[in-house]
Amino acid sequence: SQPFFDIFPQLMRPILDYWRDRLPREPKVRLDYLHLETREARRRNAINKGARVDAKIGSSLARGFAVLLATEQHVDLPDAVNALVARTPTWSGVTAADVMEALRLTHSWTGQMAEAELLRRLPDPETLQEFTPEQIDAAFTAPTTLQVVDRMCRIAERFSRPIPKITLEHLHGIDEACTTLKRMLNDMRLWKRGSLDWGDVASSAILYGPPGTGKTTLAKAFAGSAGIPLIQTSYSECQKGAHQGEMLAALDQAFVTARQSAPAVLFIDELDSFSARGSSSQSKEYLRGVVNGLLEQINNAADVSGLILLGATNHLTAVDPAVTRSGRFDLKVHIPYPGKAGLEAILRAKLEGRVAADVRLAPVVARLVGCSGADVEAVARDAMGRARLAERMVTAEDLEDAADQLVPRQSDAFLRRVAIHEAGHVMMIVHLGLALPSRVSLTAQGGQVDHVSTPTLTSEQTLERLQILLAGRAAEISVLGAASSGAGGGEQSDLARATGLALAMERQWGLGESGLSWENMSAADLWRAPPELRDRVEAHLSKAEAAALECIEARKPTVLALADQLLEERELHTPDIAHVLRRCEGRNRAMSAS
Numbered sequence: 001s002q003p004f005f006d007i008f009p010q011l012m013r014p015i016l017d018y019w020r021d022r023l024p025r026e027p028k029v030r031l032d033y034l035h036l037e038t039r040e041a042r043r044r045n046a047i048n049k050g051a052r053v054d055a056k057i058g059s060s061l062a063r064g065f066a067v068l069l070a071t072e073q074h075v076d077l078p079d080a081v082n083a084l085v086a087r088t089p090t091w092s093g094v095t096a097a098d099v100m101e102a103l104r105l106t107h108s109w110t111g112q113m114a115e116a117e118l119l120r121r122l123p124d125p126e127t128l129q130e131f132t133p134e135q136i137d138a139a140f141t142a143p144t145t146l147q148v149v150d151r152m153c154r155i156a157e158r159f160s161r162p163i164p165k166i167t168l169e170h171l172h173g174i175d176e177a178c179t180t181l182k183r184m185l186n187d188m189r190l191w192k193r194g195s196l197d198w199g200d201v202a203s204s205a206i207l208y209g210p211p212g213t214g215k216t217t218l219a220k221a222f223a224g225s226a227g228i229p230l231i232q233t234s235y236s237e238c239q240k241g242a243h244q245g246e247m248l249a250a251l252d253q254a255f256v257t258a259r260q261s262a263p264a265v266l267f268i269d270e271l272d273s274f275s276a277r278g279s280s281s282q283s284k285e286y287l288r289g290v291v292n293g294l295l296e297q298i299n300n301a302a303d304v305s306g307l308i309l310l311g312a313t314n315h316l317t318a319v320d321p322a323v324t325r326s327g328r329f330d331l332k333v334h335i336p337y338p339g340k341a342g343l344e345a346i347l348r349a350k351l352e353g354r355v356a357a358d359v360r361l362a363p364v365v366a367r368l369v370g371c372s373g374a375d376v377e378a379v380a381r382d383a384m385g386r387a388r389l390a391e392r393m394v395t396a397e398d399l400e401d402a403a404d405q406l407v408p409r410q411s412d413a414f415l416r417r418v419a420i421h422e423a424g425h426v427m428m429i430v431h432l433g434l435a436l437p438s439r440v441s442l443t444a445q446g447g448q449v450d451h452v453s454t455p456t457l458t459s460e461q462t463l464e465r466l467q468i469l470l471a472g473r474a475a476e477i478s479v480l481g482a483a484s485s486g487a488g489g490g491e492q493s494d495l496a497r498a499t500g501l502a503l504a505m506e507r508q509w510g511l512g513e514s515g516l517s518w519e520n521m522s523a524a525d526l527w528r529a530p531p532e533l534r535d536r537v538e539a540h541l542s543k544a545e546a547a548a549l550e551c552i553e554a555r556k557p558t559v560l561a562l563a564d565q566l567l568e569e570r571e572l573h574t575p576d577i578a579h580v581l582r583r584c585e586g587r588n589r590a591m592s593a594s
Contacts, residue, residue, distance in 0.1 A: 057081055093129030093260065094136065096122050099152070107145045114146070121149045123156040130159065130260050161229035161261055164220040171221055172349055173342025173373055174214055177207070177333050181222050184331070188226055188308065192263070198305040202330055204298075205309075206271065208316040209335035212372030215312040218335065219267040222310065230265045231258045235273035244286055248293040255297045263306030271311040272318040291320050298328045338373055339439065340365055340571045346373050350380035354387065355394040364399040366570040367407050370443025379403050407444040415442060415567060417476060421486060422447035423562035424475025424552055426577060428468045431551045440572045446486060447566075459511040462501060466544035467551070469498040474548035475559055491524070499523040502540040503533075512536060558584040 060067050061084065096119055103118070104111050122128065131152070139151040168178050168185070183202065190196035207215040216232075223230035233254035239247050258266035274291050301307055311329055313319055323329070338346065344365045355361075368376055382402035387394040422440050429437060429451060437451040453465060472494055473487040488495040500523040506512035507519045513536055526534060552559055558581065565580050566572055572580075 054078055054081065094131050095125065095128060099128070099149075102140070103145045103148060106140060107143075107148065118145055118149050121146070121153060123153055123160075126261070126263070127156045127160050130161075131155070135159075161231070161264070163227055164224035164230055166217065166221045167225040168218075168221045169225070170349070171214065171218065172345035173338030174218065174335055175342070177218060177335050178221075180331060180333050181205070181218065182225075184308070185222065185225050188263070191306075203302075203308050204311075204329045205331035205333050206311045206313065206316065206319075206324060206329045207333050207335055208313050210337060210372065211314055212374035213335040213337060214373045215335055216267070216269065217373075219265060219310045219312070222308070223265040226263070226265070226308070228263045228265060228306075228308075229261050230267060231261060232267045232269070234269035236270060244289050247290055251290075251293055251297060255301055258307055259301065259304050262304050263308075265308045265310060266301070268309070268311045271313040271323065272315045274320055274323055275318050291323065295322055295328070298323070302327070337370065338376075339441075339573075340369055340569075342373070343368050343371065343376050346376045347380055350377050351384070351394055354384055356396075359394065359396045359399070361399070363396070364403050367403050367409075367444065369441050369570045370445060370448065371407065375406055379406055410444050416563065417480060417484060418442055418447045418486065419563040419566045420475050420479050420559065421472035422449055422566060423559045424471040424473075424478075424548070425449045425451075425468060426562055427475070427555055427559050428471035428548055428551055430581065431555070432464050432468070434464075436574045436577050438574055440566060440577065442566050442570045446489075457509070457511075459505070462505055462509075462511060463540070463544060466498050466501055466540060467548045469494045469501070470541065470545040471548040471552065474545055475552050478549060478552040478556060479559065479563075496523050498541055498544070499526060499537060502537040503529075505540065506533060506536055512540075557587075 057067055057069065058081065061081075099122060100113070100115060100118065103113060107113075135155050136152075139148050139155060142148045142151045168182060171178055184205065187196060187201040187203075191198055191201050207218055209215065219232075220230055231254060233251070238250040238254070240250070254266065254268075258264050274294055275287065298309065301309055309329070311323075316324065316332065324332070344361055347361055347365060347368075351361075364379070368379065379399065379402045382405060383394050383398040386398045386401065419442055422442065426437060426440055426449060429435075429449075435452070437449050439448075439450040441448050441450075451468075454461065457465065470487075473483045476483045476486075487493060490496065502512075503521055503523060503526060506514040507517075507521050510516045510518075514533060521529065526537065529537075561580050561584050562572075562577070565576065569576065
């Protein structure tokens with residue numbers, strides 16, 4: 001227990017004085033102690049710490065001393081020294097038995113006490129472990145044994161960590177993620193009952209996905225379902241002190257608090273700030289030390305029974321791979337934007353009991369497709385505020401007005417163009433014989449097709465992917481007569497990704513006509529490329545768009561059917577897409593037969 005470990009240097013001198021007066025003079029017994037250094041000094045000199053500990057132990061043993069090594073966590077000793085260890089007791093903190101023995105020495109002349117009553121009144125074992133020496137001193141100044149215990153209870157009420165009230169059952173729109181965490185929760189319950197070893201418990205997970213999808217809420221809900229406290233920290237919270245030593249000290253304190261509170265959940269946000277140590281940034285030395293410190297803490301935490309480690313990041317690939325590997329964070333749980341059904345469930349739960357009975361949520365939910373759960377809750381709060389001001393229940397108008405603040409209304413012409421664009425992407429995927437998209441959505445900001453592609457590409461597969469990327473623009477040209485700027489709106493747009501893909505073919509993957517030499521050139525750098533390279537990239541793009549146009553022209557009725565369905569529903573899943581395709585195929589067969 002860290003608070004007690006810190007006072008060992010103060011305790012050792014009076015303890016040695018006590019025993020020197022009571023040990024026999026002959027044979028002569030020599031007692032001494034070595035306090036290697038403070039925690040802060042150990043942290044500043046972490047690299048050499050192990051070597052100095054080994055040297056002190058070796059020197060003491062060579063002089064014939066018996067050695068008692070007190071550490072705040074497990075220490076890896078050299079094999080030769082470890083062979084001499086006779087016992088390895090562990091102490092997790094103050095227990096009820098410790099309190100009783102201390103009371104017997106300090107508050108009972110006869111050694112007799114009302115033990116049953118004292119034990120009944122004492123705080124629970126987990127809370128006792130969190131007491132600091134100062135808190136125990138304060139409690140023991142009470143004049144009687146019962147008053148000491150009552151004072152400990154009052155102290156515990158002030159510092160005990162509350163258990164979140166929200167549970168996994170309260171969450172909506174992230175069913176798959178909740179299912180994964182429920183498996184972890186089941187393991188923890190089995191461990192609590194003693195029917196599962198902690199080493200077999202899935203005790204760590206990274207929650208990743210876009211901002212506002214509920215990663216922090218999910219961590220709180222897990223702790224609430226488990227009935228254990230949640231300790232939270234983040235990269236920015238630890239970095240408040242700026243200096244690396246202060247950063248590592250704050251990180252260390254979060255883990256110390258979590259270990260002392262176990263069983264508990266330690267939630268670390270902003271994991272992507274612990275980015276890869278091999279980067280060439282000016283702060284790479286600072287970052288290397290910070291990431292190494294985090295890795296050491298995670299490794300030590302793995303041995304703490306009852307400690308669940310959850311991390312969160314918006315960008316999983318930005319986190320140092322050593323942090324995300326199995327054994328440190330075993331599970332990777334994706335938290336996507338909720339679908340339409342999830343959005344409606346979130347809105348309904350937030351408005352429960354405060355919305356008029358005749359209000360239909362579907363229209364406003366359709367507008368919110370593509371938003372996060374946090375966005376939907378913001379809309380609900382705004383609508384409820386409007387209703388409170390008018391002293392009535394929430395109306396459909398309140399919801400629409402609140403949604404206007406978040407997702408401005410778009411014209412029918414804009415939404416139809418976006419629907420046609422997304423339908424073009426889907427049609428190209430179907431034409432190439434690939435797996436249907438898992439979801440196609442139409443939002444106020446644009447559209448999105450969720451389609452998993454292979455991690456490595458051949459030359460043929462790369463050209464097919466180019467056709468998929470340019471099929472949205474091709475659909476606009478084929479159906480509406482001209483393309484819009486939508487295909488080129490930013491670094492993640494269709495044209496930007498297609499340009500980067502064609503460039504990678506030529507300069508990174510050796511799949512074009514530029515040879516095998518490698519160069520890390522992005523789409524934004526194309527302007528400085530040699531003219532012949534720019535011509536090759538443009539040729540790839542033009543060829544892909546021509547193939548996409550040919551596909552769309554041949555299947556225009558199906559593209560329009562997909563676009564109409566998307567306009568109506570705002571969100572299509574694999575079965576919905578398959579249904580539209582079967583309907584169009586049936587119509588085509590009927591027309592051919594007639």
